[in-house]
Each structure stands twice: as C-alpha cells, then as structure tokens.
Amino acid sequence: MKPEAETATGAPTTLWDRTRQLASQEILDTALRLFIEQGYDETTIAQIAREAGVSQRTLFRYFGAKEDLLGADQDRFGQVLTDTISEQPAGAGIWEVLRAGVAAVLALHDSREQALARFRLLHNTASLCAGYLEKRLRFQDELLPLIEARMDAAVGSTAPRARAVIATAFACLDAASMTWVSNDGKGDMMDLYDECLAAVRS
Amino acid sequence: MKPEAETATGAPTTLWDRTRQLASQEILDTALRLFIEQGYDETTIAQIAREAGVSQRTLFRYFGAKEDLLGADQDRFGQVLTDTISEQPAGAGIWEVLRAGVAAVLALHDSREQALARFRLLHNTASLCAGYLEKRLRFQDELLPLIEARMDAAVGSTAPRARAVIATAFACLDAASMTWVSNDGKGDMMDLYDECLAAVRS
DNA sequence: GGACAGACTGGCAGCGACTGCGAGCCCGCA
DNA sequence: TGCGGGCTCGCAGTCGCTGCCAGTCTGTCC
Numbered sequence: 001m002k003p004e005a006e007t008a009t010g011a012p013t014t015l016w017d018r019t020r021q022l023a024s025q026e027i028l029d030t031a032l033r034l035f036i037e038q039g040y041d042e043t044t045i046a047q048i049a050r051e052a053g054v055s056q057r058t059l060f061r062y063f064g065a066k067e068d069l070l071g072a073d074q075d076r077f078g079q080v081l082t083d084t085i086s087e088q089p090a091g092a093g094i095w096e097v098l099r100a101g102v103a104a105v106l107a108l109h110d111s112r113e114q115a116l117a118r119f120r121l122l123h124n125t126a127s128l129c130a131g132y133l134e135k136r137l138r139f140q141d142e143l144l145p146l147i148e149a150r151m152d153a154a155v156g157s158t159a160p161r162a163r164a165v166i167a168t169a170f171a172c173l174d175a176a177s178m179t180w181v182s183n184d185g186k187g188d189m190m191d192l193y194d195e196c197l198a199a200v201r202s
Numbered sequence: 203m204k205p206e207a208e209t210a211t212g213a214p215t216t217l218w219d220r221t222r223q224l225a226s227q228e229i230l231d232t233a234l235r236l237f238i239e240q241g242y243d244e245t246t247i248a249q250i251a252r253e254a255g256v257s258q259r260t261l262f263r264y265f266g267a268k269e270d271l272l273g274a275d276q277d278r279f280g281q282v283l284t285d286t287i288s289e290q291p292a293g294a295g296i297w298e299v300l301r302a303g304v305a306a307v308l309a310l311h312d313s314r315e316q317a318l319a320r321f322r323l324l325h326n327t328a329s330l331c332a333g334y335l336e337k338r339l340r341f342q343d344e345l346l347p348l349i350e351a352r353m354d355a356a357v358g359s360t361a362p363r364a365r366a367v368i369a370t371a372f373a374c375l376d377a378a379s380m381t382w383v384s385n386d387g388k389g390d391m392m393d394l395y396d397e398c399l400a401a402v403r404s
Numbered sequence: 405g406g407a408c409a410g411a412c413t414g415g416c417a418g419c420g421a422c423t424g425c426g427a428g429c430c431c432g433c434a
Numbered sequence: 435t436g437c438g439g440g441c442t443c444g445c446a447g448t449c450g451c452t453g454c455c456a457g458t459c460t461g462t463c464c
Contacts, residue, residue: 016431016441044420055443060422130336134328137335156397159384163377164398171369179362195358196366201403218411218460247450257414262451 024062027052031069036117040070040125067131070118074132077105078139085146094150095197098169101143103190116185119177140166172196226264229254233271238319242272242327269333272320276334279307280341287348296352297399300371303345305392318387321379342368374398 030052034043045066049056063069084104088097109115122128140163148162176192232254236245247268251258265271286306290299311317324330342365350364378394 014432019431020441045422046420056422057444058442061441064422066421126336129339130332133335133339134332137331160377160381160394160398161401163380164374164402167373167376168370168402171373172366174369175362175365178365182361192362196362199363200366200370216461221460222412246448258451259415260413263412266451268450 023052023054023058027054027059027062028069028072032117035070035121040121040128067128070121070128071132071135073108074135077108078135078142080104080108081139082142082146085143090150092150094147094165095169095201097147097150098166099190099193099197102169102173102193106189112185116181119181123178123181136170140170168200169197172200222264225254225256225260229256229261229264230271230274234319237272237323242323242330269330272323272330273334273337275310276337279310280337280344282306282310283341284344284348287345292352294352296349296367297371297403299349299352300368301392301395301399304371304375304395308391314387318383321383325380325383338372342372370402371399374402 027048031043031048034048034051045056045059048069049059052059063072068074081101081104085097085101088100092100106115109118122132143166144159144162147166148158151158151162172193175196176189179192180187180189229250233245233250236250236253247258247261250271251261254261265274270276283303283306287299287303290302294302308317311320324334345368346361346364349368350360353360353364374395377398378391381394382389382391
C-alpha cells in the first residue's frame, strides 16, 4: 500500500519497518546458513525460527513457505525479467531479447560465491528444484504475450512457437547453470548459455 | 525379483499378485476420479483410501506419495524413453532420436480422453506440475550419456550441449502439450511438437 | 491336514510444513 | 497519557508421510 521504503538504498521510514527488515534479513541469513551447513531437507522450520529468534508463526508470516527462504527474491527476478524484455527495442530479434533478460537476471546476484552456493543447493535438492521449476513456469506465462508480440503472425498461431522459444531459452539457462555448478563456478555463465543455444540452433 | 507376471496380458501367477494388482487399480481409479471431480489439492489421502476400501497405511505402501497416484506410470515412461532412444540406429541425428523417444512415450497413453484429462490436471495444478518437472529432470540426466555418445566431440565438452538439446526437446513437448490442452485435444501433439521445434531451430 | 515362515494389512503415534484463531504487546498518533 | 491498529506469539488442528507393532492371510513343506 504505502509507496515508502522502496529502493534498497532508501532509509525505511518508521522504526517498525526497520525492525521488520532486520528480522527478515536475520531469518534469511540464518536459513541460508543452515541450508548450506546441513542441507535443505534436514533443516526444519523450527530450527530456523529458534536460531533466528522468532516464532514459527512469525516466520511463516514473513515468508509464506519454506522454499521462499531461498527464493524470496525470485519474484524480483520475474519483475526484472519482464521489465528488461519489454524495454528492448522493437526491432530486436527474439533470441537477443531473451538473452538480455537472462543476463539481467543473472546480474542480480550479489557475488559469485553466493550465486554458486544457491545454484548448488538448488540442483542438489529435489524439492527445491521442483518448486523452482514450477515458479519459472509462471514467469514463462508472463513472458508469453511479450514474446508473441515480437513474432510475425505470418502462419498459424504464434502461441505454441512463442512458448517453445521461451522454454528453450530457459532450458539453455538450465544446462548452462548445471554445467557451471559442476565446474565449481569456473567461467562465465552467459558464455555457457551462448554455447548451449548455439548447439540447439545449429 | 521374480520375472513373472510381466506383460500386461500375462495372467498373474499367484493369488497375492492378483489381489495386489486389483487393489492397486482400484486405488488408481478412485484417485483419478476424485482428482478430476474435485481437484487434486482438495482431495485428501484419507478420502481416497476410504473410498477405495484400504487403509492410508496400505495406500502409501502401494504408492509412495500422493503425486504417484497420477504419475505411477511415469517410471515406465522413463524406461520406454531410454529404451527407444538407445534402440535408434547409430547414424540417426540427435533430433530424430529424441523425436522418436517423445513419440514412443506419447503413444503409451490409453486413450485420447484420458491423456487429455491427465494433461489438463497436470497443467492446472501447481504442485503436480512441480513434481512432474522434477521427475523429468532425472529422465534428462539418464538420457545425457545416450545423447552425448551421439554427438561429435569435435570442440569442447559435449555435456552442456547435450543437456541443452535434451532440455529443448522437452521444452518443445511442454509447449506442444500446453497448446494441445488449451485446444481441448484437437489435432495431433506430435505435429505441434514439430512446429515448436521448427520455430526454435529456424 | 497341520504347522511354519513370510508377506501383506491395519491402526496408532509421531514428525514436519502450514494455517486459523484468540490473546497480548508495542509502536505511532492524537 | 490513552487509544487504535498492526504485529507477535502460542496453541490447536489439518494434511502428507513414516516407523512400529500386532494381527491376518498366503504359499509351502512336512
């Protein structure tokens, strides 16, 4: 409702907001630490809440589900993705547009180390994988009209083709991130993405 | 362990096997009916067990998880997929090989109606979607060596490229099935698959 | 035919994620 | 200083899922 405390640099207006933000960060840090230390499935909500100094009930009010403790920014990812893509020039090709979106999202990560830790956790935990993929499906749906608008509706409906192109871009991102993780973060992920896409479209 | 009662037409040897198969089918039918009638999330395990005439404990012994009640054959899908692909001639191109695998899996469905009902349920239920996608990731991993063996290792490692190609094939299958469902099962899904793949590789 | 071993079943207690509710607290504002 | 509203907490309860123990039924061997 209130448009205050928006930018990351902007100071929170009220003491409450500050407290909230602090608690939120504390929970997030505790969760990430425990997940990395002992694994996602082996970490219980009770433990995170205890170590973060809040009740389970409060934790669930901050983050609706356990997996949100890792993917809380995921909504922001979706936002950046759609924003970046809709900002691309009208004449740009579909693949360039999608590449720009992927690059923008990857640029959001704080550090290489954190990105690696998260991707590793993601790829090694089945339940997280599942949730992540499902959320991504929704991003794909949001992207659909944007990409469809950039395709020429010469023959037949553009929907299936647009869907396929979007899903392929994400598939290449998957292949790239998996390879990146198994290489322990060596090299640039966008290079891997390009290589994957080239292999598909060659 | 025992190689008996293999083919669908072969009569089960022992009375136990027959009872088991009967109970299993009863549970599966009840679950599918309830899922379609009132939705997946709204149907509880207790209700399925009650209407199928077994205890919850027994139900979980037959099917390890709720989502297996819809995707129990999914393991069979994976088997057919890998079998079909490894049976393809050595000279066949990667895309033809993958297409054959996809076609073989799609051919496993009993009837068009049942396939439509399942796909519809799948695409409309987030939790099911998530589980399905996660299982499919494992299929992709199993396919990886098969596809890698069919790529020329001319430049760099084949792993990321093989991953991308496999994931793309599945991405096209996704786009095709979604379109197929939103068209209420009109047309052939393999045609849609071809169209999607063509759009990606054009 | 009877006894035995093994598999299958059911019920119960319990765990972990998650939610609704009522009570109490504390901040912000008047 | 007091009031109102949002926030926190604890509790109880639901649902998926598992371990355990006892009871039952099947197939087999004597």
